[in-house]
Amino acid sequence: MPFGGWESTPASTTFGDRETLFRFPAADDPAPSPARLLTMALYAAALGLTGVGVGLRAMVKLFGGTPFWYVPTLSFFGLLSVALVVGSFLSIHRRALPWLLMVAATAPLAIDILIAIFY
Numbered sequence: 001m002p003f004g005g006w007e008s009t010p011a012s013t014t015f016g017d018r019e020t021l022f023r024f025p026a027a028d029d030p031a032p033s034p035a036r037l038l039t040m041a042l043y044a045a046a047l048g049l050t051g052v053g054v055g056l057r058a059m060v061k062l063f064g065g066t067p068f069w070y071v072p073t074l075s076f077f078g079l080l081s082v083a084l085v086v087g088s089f090l091s092i093h094r095r096a097l098p099w100l101l102m103v104a105a106t107a108p109l110a111i112d113i114l115i116a117i118f119y
Helices: 034-064 070-090 097-118
Strands: none
Touching: 034 070, 034 097, 070 097
């Protein structure tokens, strides 16, 4: 495990009868291809910069006064998007799951954009 894990042996990739989908890469795991990692990192960076833009717009609107639901709603959808991106990096050794999670992370961010623009 990175950051000094407490286990002396690598964790198994199965849990009961099912294979584990989300986990930190073990020391003996093959490295993902640089192109895959770079593409995922650029996609995550684009989502993050968009989230920063939404946050700046929301901060400007907060100074003008907003209803009580505005900040919690933006925070919820923003954190949901971040959680999906984290899940995509934890499942980087899967074939299609990381890409599905990255695309799914776009939907809550799009909702954030719509709320920030049209409110």
